[in-house]
Amino acid sequence: MIKLVLSDVDGTLVPFGHSHASERTYAAIRALKASGIRFGLSTGRDSVELAAQFEGQEDLFDTGILSNGKKILVDGRLVRLTLLDNDGIQRMVKLIEEYPQSFVTAYPLHTKPGNPIYCMGASEDEVEPWAQRFGFTPIISPEVPDIEVIGATIACPHEEQVMLEIIERGREICSGFDFVRPSRDWTDILPKGLNKGSALGLLLEELGATPDEVVVCGDADNDLSILSQVTNSVAVANAMPAVKEATRWHIGAAEDDAMADLLERMAKKGMEGLREAAVQTS
Numbered sequence: 001m002i003k004l005v006l007s008d009v010d011g012t013l014v015p016f017g018h019s020h021a022s023e024r025t026y027a028a029i030r031a032l033k034a035s036g037i038r039f040g041l042s043t044g045r046d047s048v049e050l051a052a053q054f055e056g057q058e059d060l061f062d063t064g065i066l067s068n069g070k071k072i073l074v075d076g077r078l079v080r081l082t083l084l085d086n087d088g089i090q091r092m093v094k095l096i097e098e099y100p101q102s103f104v105t106a107y108p109l110h111t112k113p114g115n116p117i118y119c120m121g122a123s124e125d126e127v128e129p130w131a132q133r134f135g136f137t138p139i140i141s142p143e144v145p146d147i148e149v150i151g152a153t154i155a156c157p158h159e160e161q162v163m164l165e166i167i168e169r170g171r172e173i174c175s176g177f178d179f180v181r182p183s184r185d186w187t188d189i190l191p192k193g194l195n196k197g198s199a200l201g202l203l204l205e206e207l208g209a210t211p212d213e214v215v216v217c218g219d220a221d222n223d224l225s226i227l228s229q230v231t232n233s234v235a236v237a238n239a240m241p242a243v244k245e246a247t248r249w250h251i252g253a254a255e256d257d258a259m260a261d262l263l264e265r266m267a268k269k270g271m272e273g274l275r276e277a278a279v280q281t282s
């Protein structure tokens with residue numbers, strides 16, 4: 001019996017380049033919940049960003065693993081919150097100065113609509129394309145501000161090897177951080193040992209569910225830690241190769257509303273709906 005479906009957002013539930021989920025997706029989530037199966041998110045996004053992506057419909061994102069595991073919610077109740085070390089982020093800012101056009105971001109814990117985030121290491125013109133792509137309002141700053149920080153990222157517009165080099169050097173100077181990539185040129189900075197996968201146990205404990213009773217859907221490297229924890233792991237067709245290789249089930253692409261199709265089928269038939277919507281790979 002499936003008790004919970006957890007989905008990544010960007011590239012899974014919401015296609016890249018789209019500002020919000022589709023009306024079909026909204027309806028599918030509500031149909032799944034009405035059938036008795038819980039729905040939650042497993043995402044690098046935080047609450048203010050999700051409010052924009054779900055057009056203010058808070059009942060669609062009131063449960064799950066947010067900010068790559070730094071925040072866990074159950075029915076809107078905050079179960080756990082972990083902040084980032086500002087001094088460590090500042091060391092990354094110093095490192096990024098060696099890589100032109102690259103920069104580090106810091107997401108305030110206490111924020112507001114418009115998603116203002118601090119950007120260190122690049123000019124406003126260099127940051128603007130990223131702001132349009134990821135939906136935030138940039139605040140150019142020479143250093144990490146003295147605030148509570150819930151999220152931080154590295155943006156690197158160069159070839160993949162440059163990002164890998166930044167990550168390797170970051171591990172050397174910031175032993176308290178882990179680095180995961182939701183996309184080739186955008187890397188999330190996390191507290192050591194904390195990720196979507198490490199947050200799953202607490203969420204399931206709160207919900208009274210086991211890993212065998214969960215379906216987890218994703219597309220990127222930052223989903224691997226949680227996909228590996230469950231029997232029913234699902235990759236969309238546009239997922240990174242490592243995600244496709246690691247998952248049991250494959251469905252269509254995010255841009256084709258594959259997740260909406262999966263949720264609709266599961267709302268009607270539960271596990272049998274998953275079998276109908278997906279191709280089993282292992």
